[in-house]
Amino acid sequence: MTRKDRYQFVIDYFSEHAPEAETELLYDNPFQLLVAVILSAQCTDKRVNLTTPVIFAKFPDAESLAKATFDELFPIIKSISYPNNKTKHLIGMAQMLVADFNGEVPLKVEELIKLPGVGRKTANVITSVIDEQPNMAVDTHVFRVSARIGLTLQAKTPLQAEQQLIKFFPKELIHKAHHWLILHGRYVCVARSPKCEICGLQQGCKYFQATLKN
DNA sequence: ATCCCGAGGG
DNA sequence: CCCTCTGGAT
Numbered sequence: 001m002t003r004k005d006r007y008q009f010v011i012d013y014f015s016e017h018a019p020e021a022e023t024e025l026l027y028d029n030p031f032q033l034l035v036a037v038i039l040s041a042q043c044t045d046k047r048v049n050l051t052t053p054v055i056f057a058k059f060p061d062a063e064s065l066a067k068a069t070f071d072e073l074f075p076i077i078k079s080i081s082y083p084n085n086k087t088k089h090l091i092g093m094a095q096m097l098v099a100d101f102n103g104e105v106p107l108k109v110e111e112l113i114k115l116p117g118v119g120r121k122t123a124n125v126i127t128s129v130i131d132e133q134p135n136m137a138v139d140t141h142v143f144r145v146s147a148r149i150g151l152t153l154q155a156k157t158p159l160q161a162e163q164q165l166i167k168f169f170p171k172e173l174i175h176k177a178h179h180w181l182i183l184h185g186r187y188v189c190v191a192r193s194p195k196c197e198i199c200g201l202q203q204g205c206k207y208f209q210a211t212l213k214n
Numbered sequence: 215a216t217c218c219c220g221a222g223g224g
Numbered sequence: 225c226c227c228t229c230t231g232g233a234t
Contacts, residue, residue: 125219
């Protein structure tokens with residue numbers, strides 16, 4: 001199977017079985033999504049979703065979060081990974097939104113990555129989810145699943161994987177493909193003992209074909 | 215012991 | 225390139 005065929009197989013499968021795939025992070029506006037994605041590093045979406053409503057009840061927008069003190073915010077996100085860093089990042093991020101972006105979330109990757117706590121992956125999530133820009137956020141799930149299936153070849157970094165994925169997925173499907181791969185990685189193609197026996201991608205998956213030989 | 219929608223700094 | 229941050233779930 002050529003790589004192009006593999007991509008088409010994946011597109012056909014998910015178009016039929018997961019046409020509605022979207023983020024599981026809860027949010028009502030770009031600001032809330034940005035906060036949620038910053039918190040999501042090395043943490044489950046489920047836990048993020050338990051935390052963000054408490055934050056937004058007290059700090060509903062960039063202006064209020066910019067005025068928050070460390071000691072006000074830290075206890076709320078204490079049970080998330082890296083609470084120290086994330087507390088500083090969230091407040092700094094809100095302060096920069098107010099200072100440089102009129103309190104609004106910019107929708108350009110180059111501007112987003114200037115914000116504290118916002119790297120390439122987060123910037124790609126925001127621009128693709130909010131604005132459907134053809135950017136592929138490569139997180140741990142996308143990286144692992146793409147490598148297993150054979151969508152990416154010899155990708156050693158998330159950036160290399162991203163470049164391959166945006167080259168082969170049609171532009172208009174990139175923001176959707178991101179969620180296909182995330183959700184597949186979360187529920188089927190999990191890191192430890194992937195559930196190949198219930199996976200609909202067997203016939204197009206490099207990893208499954210390789211394990212068959214054993 | 216390993217993994218969860220990573221980012222920043224050296 | 226490496227390292228650190230660092231809590232909860234399985």
